[in-house]
Amino acid sequence: MADLEIKGLSKQFGGIKALSDVNFSANSGEVHALLGENGAGKSTLIKCLGACQSYDTGEIFLEGKKMTAVHPKEAMDAGIGIVFQELSLIPNISVAENLFLGIDVKNRFSISRKKIINEKTKQILKEFEIEDIHPETKVGELTLSEKQMIEIVKVVSRNTKVVVLDEATSALTTNRVEWLLKLVRKLKEEKRIIIFISHRMGEIREFCSVVTVFRNGENVGTYDLDKVENDELITTMLGRKVTGYYPEKVNTKQNRVALEVKNLSFENYLENINFQLSYGEVVGIGGLAGQGQNSLLLALSGCVKAQKGEILLDGKPVKLGNPKQAMDHGIVLVPEERATEGLVLELSIADNLLLPCLSKITRAGFIDRQKEKKLLDHAVESLSIKVGDIQNPVKSLSGGNQQKVVLAKLMMLEPKVLLLYDFTRGVDVGTKNVMFELVRDLAAQGNCILFYSTDIEELVNVCDRVLVMDGGKIRASIAWEKLTQENILRSSVGENVQ
Numbered sequence: 001m002a003d004l005e006i007k008g009l010s011k012q013f014g015g016i017k018a019l020s021d022v023n024f025s026a027n028s029g030e031v032h033a034l035l036g037e038n039g040a041g042k043s044t045l046i047k048c049l050g051a052c053q054s055y056d057t058g059e060i061f062l063e064g065k066k067m068t069a070v071h072p073k074e075a076m077d078a079g080i081g082i083v084f085q086e087l088s089l090i091p092n093i094s095v096a097e098n099l100f101l102g103i104d105v106k107n108r109f110s111i112s113r114k115k116i117i118n119e120k121t122k123q124i125l126k127e128f129e130i131e132d133i134h135p136e137t138k139v140g141e142l143t144l145s146e147k148q149m150i151e152i153v154k155v156v157s158r159n160t161k162v163v164v165l166d167e168a169t170s171a172l173t174t175n176r177v178e179w180l181l182k183l184v185r186k187l188k189e190e191k192r193i194i195i196f197i198s199h200r201m202g203e204i205r206e207f208c209s210v211v212t213v214f215r216n217g218e219n220v221g222t223y224d225l226d227k228v229e230n231d232e233l234i235t236t237m238l239g240r241k242v243t244g245y246y247p248e249k250v251n252t253k254q255n256r257v258a259l260e261v262k263n264l265s266f267e268n269y270l271e272n273i274n275f276q277l278s279y280g281e282v283v284g285i286g287g288l289a290g291q292g293q294n295s296l297l298l299a300l301s302g303c304v305k306a307q308k309g310e311i312l313l314d315g316k317p318v319k320l321g322n323p324k325q326a327m328d329h330g331i332v333l334v335p336e337e338r339a340t341e342g343l344v345l346e347l348s349i350a351d352n353l354l355l356p357c358l359s360k361i362t363r364a365g366f367i368d369r370q371k372e373k374k375l376l377d378h379a380v381e382s383l384s385i386k387v388g389d390i391q392n393p394v395k396s397l398s399g400g401n402q403q404k405v406v407l408a409k410l411m412m413l414e415p416k417v418l419l420l421y422d423f424t425r426g427v428d429v430g431t432k433n434v435m436f437e438l439v440r441d442l443a444a445q446g447n448c449i450l451f452y453s454t455d456i457e458e459l460v461n462v463c464d465r466v467l468v469m470d471g472g473k474i475r476a477s478i479a480w481e482k483l484t485q486e487n488i489l490r491s492s493v494g495e496n497v498q
């Protein structure tokens, strides 16, 4: 028997079979990838493993011992540590309080708990080489990447035998991914079992030695990564062949400027930003993470108010005092954190989709049910969102399908200018392909798109040109003919690209 053995696990939610008779095994010192389309059942499997979810049938054995945990705390005590896809830290308490939540701290000399946990957290952060984060900082003040690191530290520092990383890299900046890679190598040496869920093939190959592929709730194959090509894995995962991962890039730029930004400044985050966006153009935003990219998209979508500068739409100055005003002008944002900024998790899938466009389907205060159905069917179909019942809460969808809902609901507004913040985060390769096609199609129809991505390959293959940001300024604009990964990287670190 392997060190971790899952036998015949099944889980059904209403009519949806999330897991069907799944067998899975992993051994100590192994980094084992789980690969599968959005909604294939990967998160459900690990939620069952971590007793966050009950299962209908099946058994789980860790080091030969049958797991009987019915509560996440019991699973953690039995050796299962899970870093979840949607961050679970509490924003209004400190890093130290989050790390020691639910842990008794021994106190023999009546020193305050606060002092002890701050000191211990300082040591932990030093051990994990992230001393730039302060123990007393409130988690809500951290960047997404920093929050993700704390979440990882919280789980790994509890010394569990199994460490599950569910899409842990998708919220990390490039240098933090390197940090995680180093950490995973250490965990491997410590003979822990690491389960690594990701949609990024490159990372799977870098981090893992074995991969198990899931399709529609079933384990459809386990492979030694040295002996299998990406094409075979993707075909197994999707049950079909994907031809051409990126769509053909056709120049659809029109000679008509849609959006013009003049001398835009916002606190310390943006300084004298100037650029134009034409109809039919896809413009990427690149640069190292945290160089003002988020602030720029927030300012253009009316989420923050710039102190200086002007924004013109079709040559006329517009006031973008709040997101509603921006939407009324046809400017919409797919935000960074889908769970807190993009969706109302408790509401149904249907309500989330309809929220921004209620006025389109209401008349004299009544909802036109036929129009409503047509809009909803179109939204679900256009992005192949995997829903059981559209009246289920949106939080019951898999992470990638939630992201598709965010995009679909904004598309219903038929926007002129689409602002995309890393919108393929957590989305499977098949759907990424659909989303890229959608972006290029929208451009061909005359829309303009500002596309921020942490994935340089995406920027090169999807955008017409890329603005590289550095210290709140636009350092360079890399034109179509010069658009290579190397040029974006060079420009990001301050080199001139000729």
Ligand SMILES: Nc1ncnc2c1ncn2[C@@H]1O[C@H](COP(=O)(O)OP(=O)(O)OP(=O)(O)O)[C@@H](O)[C@H]1O
Residues within 6 Å of the ligand: 013, 016, 017, 018, 036, 037, 038, 039, 040, 041, 042, 043, 044, 045, 085, 386, 388, 392, 395, 396, 397, 398, 399, 400, 401, 426, 428
């Ligand atoms: N609490 C729930 N209620 C209803 N359906 C659920 C619930 N949790 C998961 N599901 C459904 O089970 C299926 C498997 O979802 P799961 O989250 O395991 O997928 P996943 O492979 O992790 O996807 P992703 O790559 O998007 O994270 C999906 O169809 C999802 O909608």
